[in-house]
Amino acid sequence: MRSVRVLKAVEDIRNSFLSYPLWLSLGWQDVKQRYRRSALGPFWITLSLGVTVVMMGVLYAKLFKQDIRFYLPYLATGMVIWSLISTMINESATVFIQAEGIIKQIPMPFGIHVLRMIWRNVIIFFHNMLVVLAVMVFFRVNPGWNIFLFPFAVFLIVLNGYGVGILLGILGTRFRDIVQIVASIVQILFFVTPVMWTASSIKNKIWIIQSNPLFHVFNIARNGLLGGAIPWHSWGVVLLMTVLGWGLAFRMLVRYRARIAYWL
Amino acid sequence: MSTYIKAENVCVDFPIFNAPHRSFKKNLLRVATGGRISSEAGKGVSIRALDAIDFEVREGERLGLTGHNGSGKSTLLRVLAGVYEPTTGTIVVRGRIASLLDISIGMDFEASGLENIYLRGLLMGLPRQVIRSKIDEITVFSELGDYIEMPVRTYSSGMVMRLAFSIATSIEADILLMDEWLSVGDADFVKKAEDKLKSLISRTPILVMASHSPEILKEVCTKVMRLEGGRVS
């Protein structure tokens, strides 16, 4: 019995990726639906993010006594990456609840609903990257060869998103207060992760900062855009996190895949 | 390989959750105070929606499901669709299934009729080329004309139903699942829709349909199974 369940979980994951025509369309449709009525479309969030970044950048550069030429690109990359990660985590908790109508009628790999969620956030991420691009051009930031690592960093973030999506998706379907719990945790994460502040500005107790896995995610993603020495240990941590996350998600999927429809 | 359905001893138990069972915090608290965490509401209350169902449907047969509200018809159709894996028992379904259980599912009201044809087609597992080849047929049958390019939110409810019906019935499959006889639109369209549905059914090897109406069951089905409290009666 267990081997059957393992096989079905493996098939669920594999077939979810193979159904890319479906989740690519659904993800696009989500973005279009959200922004269809605003004249700027998804560029509306790009614009609002740009305004936020510039205003916060000017203010906090003064407050933290940082050089604006360093701080604004730092903040811009941080905010864009944060927006991708935090939205994916938050939406993970309701990823199956949102798809209740489909799940209760047309059986399909559960991973499809997760990939749809990831894809719409990736689309928005690319819109937001315009802010980063503008800031980088304006301040003449040259990432050098590191830029080739950036796609891998984004890929790892998205890969983690799949694991988290399955994991929180299942938990969130079973326990309906997971959404609020996750939202609170994400809010706390925003303050303990170097999104706005720089790790180097904190002199001691650096290990506390380093024990936050998101610190390493930001490290590798920012490094790809802003350049500098490659933080190999952070790559290691993120890879390890990906493997552990997928392992956990896979176990959950094996165990509870068939229950999801019952819990909806 | 012929189309068939075989159900053996199929049981479906729905967990009945009360508020604390659905709360992660409350469950965590129980664990912290020495209780056990459990995925199934402390293995507590559950409702048996289907109880030891056995049946077989072969090619050419049209099975009608009847019974009072809450007798398990919709649940059985969902088991056949593959939505619910039976709690115990086995179900073998051989053939491509088209589920007409809720034909307007996945309809995006902000999107155009055309986009909705693609969406619904993809949801039903059709490749893009196949969907493209059906667009004209669907547009003509639904009588939407130029409205097909407009957002569905600008449609009247009758137009929405006509579109949903035309998409759902344009898909060929081996097994059709239906929860109540589909009947949509105004008087003229009802007749046209009925003809289309009948011709679709006549081309499909197996039909399983739930209905309250003895007349429809008699007209359409070759055998009828009556459910009562989740059992075959």
Ligand SMILES: Nc1ncnc2c1ncn2[C@@H]1O[C@H](COP(=O)(O)OP(=O)(O)O)[C@@H](O)[C@H]1O
């Ligand atoms: N998701 C669910 N959770 C809990 N109980 C359910 C669920 N779906 C159906 N039931 C119960 O299962 C029984 C059968 O329901 P259903 O299959 O909808 O009956 P019918 O279609 O014959 O009216 C009912 O008692 C109903 O309350």
Ligand SMILES: [Mg+2]
């Ligand atoms: Mg019903």
